[in-house]
Amino acid sequence: MEGLRQRLVDFAAARRWEPFHTPKNLAAALSVESGELLEIFQWLTPEQAAAVMSEPERAHRVRDEVADVLAYLVQFCTVVGVDPLEALAAKIERNELRFPVPDGSAAGGGDGEGGPDVNRDVGDQSV
Amino acid sequence: MEGLRQRLVDFAAARRWEPFHTPKNLAAALSVESGELLEIFQWLTPEQAAAVMSEPERAHRVRDEVADVLAYLVQFCTVVGVDPLEALAAKIERNELRFPVPDGSAAGGGDGEGGPDVNRDVGDQSV
Amino acid sequence: MEGLRQRLVDFAAARRWEPFHTPKNLAAALSVESGELLEIFQWLTPEQAAAVMSEPERAHRVRDEVADVLAYLVQFCTVVGVDPLEALAAKIERNELRFPVPDGSAAGGGDGEGGPDVNRDVGDQSV
């Protein structure tokens, strides 16, 4: 990860792109690229989506968009001084307290709606 | 990274959330969380955005949303079988060929518009 | 539409929010709100999603997010001087030429993948 981070820093520096890499611009770019990843799936049935990597052109697009999302996330973290792995570790710990493992047997909390997620925000009422 | 990936897998398994973690749902969730990161910045001036981490509540939100984005990206990659670091390394190599370092001195190619990016798609005409 | 547009203009002016309503900020806000609409659906099964309006709290959220998306779209169009209805009419006309009605009988063009859309971009290879 650190090696890739440094290559991204060097890449932008060599092309004099740092002035464009503000936190706000990088957050926008991250959101745009996440949308491009979602675009691959938007009209697919669950079956088609599950088989996305068996179709070579789609598989290439998936890898490409994953790379873009990760690149912008890493670049964003660099400019704001956040360690993304540390942030994720801290969040997982908080969520292990917030979402205790159910000792019952029904999936998704047994309410028939279920659903994640480790990322679920307190204010999220959708699940 | 691998340790965190495994913790996310275990976390979802313990809560029986795997059925919700389809590629399409995770791509949607990644896009939603990227939007939440962008939301922090949407009304900020460039100066406020640059100082985002010096304001404790905003700094916490930034770390929290970074963690969410990375969590969903890692979970997405797990279900489709993509190694995100490998995908990023491959993309950086392609982009080093596509965007050769200018030997001139003007930033952004000297056209006054400039701009990145390592992630720039061939079809992207915005920059 | 024009009446609502004028109310949004007056609303922002009365609160002195115009300086924040730059095209870039409003495009970001529109994207953020679209993400919030998607968030309602991200973990829902197709059946739950189809019944979204029969659950009062979700129905309220849907209406609320639709209003937010439309508000920002209208405000964006106001600041850049675009008539959204005119833009849509022009696009429908272009698309009626680009996507002729198939005279065969197979859905989605008969390729078993099918899929829209009126909005499909030339470069979109996902469908």
Place this chain on the structure above:
Amino acid sequence: MEGLRQRLVDFAAARRWEPFHTPKNLAAALSVESGELLEIFQWLTPEQAAAVMSEPERAHRVRDEVADVLAYLVQFCTVVGVDPLEALAAKIERNELRFPVPDGSAAGGGDGEGGPDVNRDVGDQSV
């Protein structure tokens, strides 16, 4: 608006695209297209963004993406049975109560951070 809505309905029906037009898919598509609109602005300076419509190619892209966003919003509203203009009118009324006009003179509430918005959610702490 109603005329355009009907044309979109007919357009999808003639191409047998209705099965793809589920609420979840259309919410995803709306989010993707909003990202494409944002993409136009992501690397632009405030000055470039303000002048976006004076550059013909960008102006065309803006109109095109506005049309896409509106098309998917209208199609989403059709399948869930929401009247977007009615939803917006109701929201403006709620917001006129929630955000009373300041009788002082400082922009944005006088806190130096200011900022909108008519769409601001109760839980939004970013502004």
